[in-house]
Structures are given as structure tokens and as C-alpha cells.
Amino acid sequence: MKVISVFSEKGGVGKTTITSNLGTALARKNYKVLILDMDPQGHIANLFGVEPERRRILQFLVTGTFTDDIIKKTRIENLYIISSDWSLADFTVNVARHPDRHLKLRRIVDKIKDKFNIVMIDPPPSLELITLNVLLASEGVIIPVALTYLGLAGAAETLKIVAQTRKAFNYAPGVIALVPNMYEDTLNCKELLERLKAKVGKHVSKTIIHRDPEVDRAQSFSMTVLELNPNSQAAKDFEKLADELILRLGI
Numbered sequence: 218m219k220v221i222s223v224f225s226e227k228g229g230v231g232k233t234t235i236t237s238n239l240g241t242a243l244a245r246k247n248y249k250v251l252i253l254d255m256d257p258q259g260h261i262a263n264l265f266g267v268e269p270e271r272r273r274i275l276q277f278l279v280t281g282t283f284t285d286d287i288i289k290k291t292r293i294e295n296l297y298i299i300s301s302d303w304s305l306a307d308f309t310v311n312v313a314r315h316p317d318r319h320l321k322l323r324r325i326v327d328k329i330k331d332k333f334n335i336v337m338i339d340p341p342p343s344l345e346l347i348t349l350n351v352l353l354a355s356e357g358v359i360i361p362v363a364l365t366y367l368g369l370a371g372a373a374e375t376l377k378i379v380a381q382t383r384k385a386f387n388y389a390p391g392v393i394a395l396v397p398n399m400y401e402d403t404l405n406c407k408e409l410l411e412r413l414k415a416k417v418g419k420h421v422s423k424t425i426i427h428r429d430p431e432v433d434r435a436q437s438f439s440m441t442v443l444e445l446n447p448n449s450q451a452a453k454d455f456e457k458l459a460d461e462l463i464l465r466l467g468i
């Protein structure tokens with residue numbers, strides 16, 4: 218598996234945070250990484266200080282044609298991105314008459330994945346056509362689970378969506394891991410973690426990402442927490458998660 222998405226139907230659970238920090242950690246370990254932003258919010262470009270080209274991502278997805286300059290170098294060696302912008306919100310309307318509209322992303326990923334050791338896709342928080350494209354283009358998914366009552370429900374729902382995709386399209390990415398995020402040392406959090414393990418233990422990653430204000434502070438400087446404060450708890454967690462991922466993927 219080299220094409221993975223950090224996937225959840227639930228918003229605000231840490232998809233973009235995990236994608237950007239994991240991508241950074243893997244690039245620093247000498248893997249050549251591409252982050253493909255599929256969220257019209259376009260946060261990835263902002264986090265890595267890249268100016269997004271208006272409407273480029275939309276043309277790229279709709280027509281499937283591109284030149285290599287859509288892939289942007291970042292300030293981190295080995296880490297590249299394809300940025301997104303609000304035009305992506307027009308995707309569904311633009312491809313409404315294309316019979317292969319759910320496979321647009323896979324076709325593109327197939328053309329570029331050989332240039333990288335790992336491709337990470339950051340999807341939007343919804344269930345529409347873009348999300349389906351992300352699932353059908355991914356070989357594996359990492360599912361972030363916010364350690365709250367609703368976060369756990371969201372994880373169960375997300376696993377169901379992956380299973381339903383398998384039924385409907387005869388294809389679904391493998392579940393690499395459910396990653397508990399925003400862990401706090403409280404009784405409630407511990408209970409939620411135990412409940413998650415009891416339900417889907419075999420999928421839950423050994424690494425737990427703590428809730429750490431440094432994550433948000435880093436983002437306010439358009440940085441990952443690995444860059445801003447490598448000694449923070451969250452930065453250490455993301456390093457550990459990268460090592461666990463390398464083991465799980467055998468890369």
C-alpha cells in the first residue's frame with residue numbers, strides 16, 4: 218500500500234493535522250512523500266506556505282491532464298504537495314455527466330504514484346463524490362478517532378462506509394489503523410479508549426496522539442508541530458506514529 222488517505226466522514230477529527238505531520242515525519246525519514254489535498258478548504262497549501270493556483274486542481278481532476286508543475290516542492294526536503302482551492306467545490310457539477318466520475322482521482326493517482334514512495338490524500342469531511350473518489354483511489358486508510366463520545370460514533374460510521382463501498386464497488390481500501398487523537402489524561406478519555414479497543418481492538422494503533430495546544434499554535438504559524446516544537450508531546454506522538462506506519466506497511 219503506498220496510496221493512503223487519512224479518512225473520516227466526521228469533520229474536525231484531525232485528518233489534516235495527521236496528514237501534514239505524518240507526511241513531514243516520513244519525508245524526514247527519507248521517504249519521498251506527496252500530499253494530495255482533496256479538500257476545497259485548501260489547508261495543506263497554507264500549512265506548507267505554498268500559494269495555490271486557482272482552479273488548477275479542478276481542471277486536473279476533471280480532464281485528467283496535467284504537467285508536472287502541478288506538484289509543488291515544500292520547504293521540507295522530500296515532501297511535495299498538490300494543493301487545492303475552493304474551485305474543487307464545483308467538481309461534482311462539472312463531472313455530473315461523466316460515467317467514470319467516481320474514478321477520476323484514481324486515474325490521476327495511477328499516473329503519478331510511481332514518482333513517490335508514499336502518496337497521502339487529505340479528504341474533505343463529507344460523503345459526497347470527492348470523498349468517494351478518495352476512497353476508490355486509496356489502497357489503505359488511516360481513520361483518526363477523536364476521543365469523544367461523538368468521535369467514537371464517527372469512527373464506527375466511517376468503518377461502515379468503507380464496508381459499504383466494498384459492497385457497492387467491489388473495491389475498498391484496507392484499514393491500516395484507527396488512530397486515537399486528542400487524548401487527555403482523564404477518566405472519560407481512558408474509558409472511551411477502552412471502549413474503542415473493545416469494539417475494534419485489532420485496528421487500533423499502538424500510538425495515541427495527545428491533545429496538545431502546540432498543534433494549534435504551529436498551525437497559526439503555518440507550520441506543522443514537528444517543525445515548530447519537535448520536543449512537544451504531539452510531535453513525539455507523530456514521530457512514533459510514522460514509525461508504526463512504516464512497520465505496518467512494511468516500507
Ligand SMILES: Nc1ncnc2c1ncn2[C@@H]1O[C@H](COP(=O)(O)OP(=O)(O)OP(=O)(O)O)[C@@H](O)[C@H]1O
Pocket residue numbers: 227228229230231232233234235256340341342398399400426427428429430432433436451
Ligand atoms: N492532537 C491534537 N491536539 C490539539 N489540537 C488538535 C489535535 N488534532 C487536531 N487538533 C485541532 O483540531 C482542529 C481540527 O483538526 P483538523 O483540521 O486536522 O481536522 P480535520 O479532520 O482535517 O477537519 P476537517 O473535517 O474540517 O477537514 C484544528 O484546529 C487542529 O489544530
Ligand SMILES: [Mg+2]
Pocket residue numbers: 232233234256260339340341
Ligand atoms: Mg481537514
